Amino acid sequence: MNNLKNTFLPILLFLFVFSANLSAQEDASEVEKTEETTKSKKKLFSFLKKKENNSKSEKSQEDKKSKSKKNKYKLPDIDLSHWxxxxxxxxxxxxxxxxxxxxxxxxxxxEVAKPYMYIDSTAGAIVFHAMPTASKTRNTKYTRSELREQMKPGSNSVNWTFKDGAYMRGKIQMDETTRDSKGKYHRTIIMQIHxxxxxxxxxxIGEDDNNAPPILKIYWDKGKIRxxxxxxxxxxASNEEILHESAWGDDAGFNFEEEVGFKKFVLEVKVSKGKMVVVLxxxxxxxxxxxxMKRWGVFENYFKAGNYFQTxxxxxxxxxxxxxxxxxH
Structure with a gap:
């Protein structure tokens, strides 16, 4: 009997120790698994959080871009109700x-106007596009995409005199123009008093229309204002004689010193009795x-603005x- 105990006791002791070690290993394994799971959850949470933040950041950037694009759309500051x-x-x-x-x-x-008068909404401007075509106004060989002032909308019969006084201001830019055979830019008239x-x-005087000469023409001329x-x-000449177009000739012209080129510039025209001032x-x-100027006071007048192309x-x-x-006025 003592021999039997001596035989099984070490075995039982081994089994007990082995079982305890096994249990301890399982517990350690469970702890490791739990720690790994926790780490994995933390990593996943961190990844998802980062992705969410990136998504928010991308959305924010898209919103900013979208808002920026919206802010870039501008309309020109021009009331056309009298043109x-x-x-x-x-x-x-x-x-x-x-x-x-x-x-x-x-x-x-x-649809007819779209190619020749349209809005550039990124610049906030009306573009007047002109080129040589068969469409010519009376007494000229050139074509135009040009506004004509109408003090009474829809009528050409109501106009103003120098004695009445008048003022026109425009912020303008030559966008594009072609060159002639000598490589010089074509010129165009951008403002007039007719x-x-x-x-x-x-x-x-026996005329068949109401046309009189233009007292003022302002050109964009090779990058300068003329x-x-x-x-x-x-x-x-008598007051009747000066009503004839043939009574008037052209002056020598005047060039402003500043070269505007293709940049924005501001032109002002101020008219009063016997006087006219142009400001760049x-x-x-x-x-x-x-x-x-004093003798010109006999005529009525109206403003013009746009692109009266001179070729x-x-x-x-x-x-x-x-x-x-x-x-x-």
Whole structure:
């Protein structure tokens, strides 16, 4: 019996120790598994959190970009309720296509106007696009995409005199223009003051229309701003004689010193009795205060602004941007 105990006792002791070790190993394994699970959960949580943050960051960036894009869309500061436009295409009668108020207020939706007068919403400007076509206004060989002032919307009959006074201001930019065969940029007229005969004056001199000469033409000329006006050929001409277009000639012209090139610039035109002043960028002034201005007081006038392209070269074109345009009387 003692021998049997001596035989099994070491075995039982071994089994007990082995079982305890096994249990301890299992417990340790469970602890390790728990720790691994915890680590995995932490890693997954960290990954998901990072992904969420990245997603939020990307969304925030997208929102910023979207907001930035929205903020970039601008409209020009131009009220067209007292302007009509002449475009370089013809209507069904073969005359230059025109849009008057109130239709001009919806010019952006006009299919005929779209290629020649449209909004650049990233710049916040109206673009006037002109090129040589068959569409020519009376007494000229050139085409235009140009606004004509109408003090009474839809009518050309109500205009102003120098005695009444007038003011026009525009923020402008030459966007694109072609070059001639000598490599020089084509020029265009961007602002005008045009004379007009009253019906009585027209009938007095036997004309068949109310057209009178333009007292002011402002050109974008090879990157510079050039001004031309009219001078009376005979200072002793009567008030009736000066109503004839042939009584007036062109002056020598004037170039402002600053070269505007393809940058934005501001032009102002100020008219009062017997006087006209043209201002570039608030710095340079050209003053016309002479007998010619005083005699011009016999005419009615209206403002014009846009792109009156001065070439018939094949394939030529220009695009002029107007950011702001205002008129006061």
């Amino acid at each position: 009509k436009v002449t475009l370089p295409v013809t209507n069904e009668k073969g005359k230059p296509y025109e849009i008057e108020p109130p239709e001009i207020l919806d010019f952006a939706s006009n 004379g007009r005969l009253t019906n009585e004056q027209r009938d007095l 001004v031309k006006t009219k001078v009376l050929k005979n200072l002793n 960028n608030g710095k340079e002034h050209k003053v016309y205060d002479n007998i010619h 018939r070269d094949e394939g030529a074109f220009s695009k002029v941007k107007f950011y702001e345009l205002e008129v006061k």
